[in-house]
């Protein structure tokens with residue numbers, strides 16, 4: 419019941435923005451995912467491959483699965499048959515493996531480039547110049563079974579709203595620059611559509627600043643035991 423109410427509350431809050439809700443279901447049990455689905459949500463985000471694969475096997479097939487956490491190249495093959503969108507592409511090497519596994523499954527897999535916008539020490543994501551370099555790489559241009567459809571970023575873990583705004587704004591500005599410059603469009607592998615930013619603590623700020631996808635977990639579910 420609480421899950422249903424939270425989802426409808428968030429969807430109402432997002433009504434005036436282009437942002438869609440991805441329900442982050444990581445660490446949640448099958449019953450909670452079934453309740454989420456019953457509430458009408460069909461876009462689920464997971465960050466661990468094995469957990470996603472196990473859940474995908476037993477849940478309705480019209481759920482759209484989003485890989486939001488760091489993805490190791492040796493795990494790509496497990497999600498390649500069904501994954502809807504991979505948010506966490508942070509290297510050409512990973513992209514090549516996604517391309518290879520997508521080809522094996524005779525499909526094209528949509529991806530976002532994960533951009534590093536937080537000030538804190540973190541392991542994952544490209545900076546702006548690394549993203550530019552990837553998109554200009556001749557090896558990238560040769561891929562056939564992936565599509566880059568946008569960017570993903572995470573703000574610093576801080577209560578300082580000004581800082582969070584600055585970080586999201588920097589990602590939104592970079593997204594706009596790629597759009598304006600039609601970066602990568604000549605490869606036929608790129609469309610600048612999705613901007614994935616915002617979590618439980620900051621999704622309203624993200625939506626205000628142009629997010630098209632927000633990834634919300636803990637604000638929907640009761641605290642983990």
Ligand SMILES: *Cc1c(COP(=O)(O)O)cnc(C)c1O
Pocket residue numbers: 442444465486487572616617618619633634635636637
């Ligand atoms: C866990 C996670 C989320 C959701 O975080 P909440 O604070 O629970 O809403 C969003 N994005 C990523 C990449 C995550 O790992």
